[in-house]
Amino acid sequence: MGHRQRGDTLVEVLMSIVILSVVIVGAITLMTRGLQAEQTALEHSETRQEVNSQLEYLKYLRNQYATNSSSSDAQIWLAIVNGSNSNQTDYSGCSVTSTKSGTAFYLDNSSGSLAYKSFNASETPTTYATAGKGLWIEATVSSGVAPAYVDFVIRACWPGTGGIEQQTVTAERLYDPSR
Numbered sequence: 593m594g595h596r597q598r599g600d601t602l603v604e605v606l607m608s609i610v611i612l613s614v615v616i617v618g619a620i621t622l623m624t625r626g627l628q629a630e631q632t633a634l635e636h637s638e639t640r641q642e643v644n645s646q647l648e649y650l651k652y653l654r655n656q657y658a659t660n661s662s663s664s665d666a667q668i669w670l671a672i673v674n675g676s677n678s679n680q681t682d683y684s685g686c687s688v689t690s691t692k693s694g695t696a697f698y699l700d701n702s703s704g705s706l707a708y709k710s711f712n713a714s715e716t717p718t719t720y721a722t723a724g725k726g727l728w729i730e731a732t733v734s735s736g737v738a739p740a741y742v743d744f745v746i747r748a749c750w751p752g753t754g755g756i757e758q759q760t761v762t763a764e765r766l767y768d769p770s771r
Contacts, residue, residue, distance in 0.1 A: 689730055696730050731743070743764070746764070
């Protein structure tokens with residue numbers, strides 16, 4: 593009586609290892625992509641909160657001017673309006689519009705009171721955009737229309753996950769009680 597061997601051949605074992613390896617690599621790739629997408633979404637959420645804060649500060653300053661034009665916050669509103677120009681903002685790219693160079697700004701509340709600060713493009717963000725670091729405001733005043741208004745474009749640019757440049761642009765029109 594002959595002796596029969598049972599079991600898998602070497603080729604079958606190698607094929608199962610190859611198939612298992614492909615499945616594991618695919619799963620790791622999917623997990624990595626999912627984590628990158630989650631990180632990008634987090635960066636956009638954090639930046640959106642920063643943009644919304646800047647919008648709220650602008651509305652607050654405008655309202656302060658409307659209620660008490662001699663307050664310090666009202667003076668910041670006047671500085672913004674008087675420091676802007678009627679040249680249109682370029683919505684593309686991640687740099688200050690050339691006709692707005694020198695007028696780009698952001699609002700800082702780190703000391704407990706609002707401050708109007710000039711934007712310095714050399715201050716770059718390390719993760720997501722924050723006020724003054726990758727996030728700035730460009731203002732365009734209306735001319736020859738009533739009621740007068742100011743268009744604010746809040747722009748944010750930052751080096752996203754994987755080195756892919758991310759950006760967000762938000763526009764808001766506020767009617768101007770000072771003119």
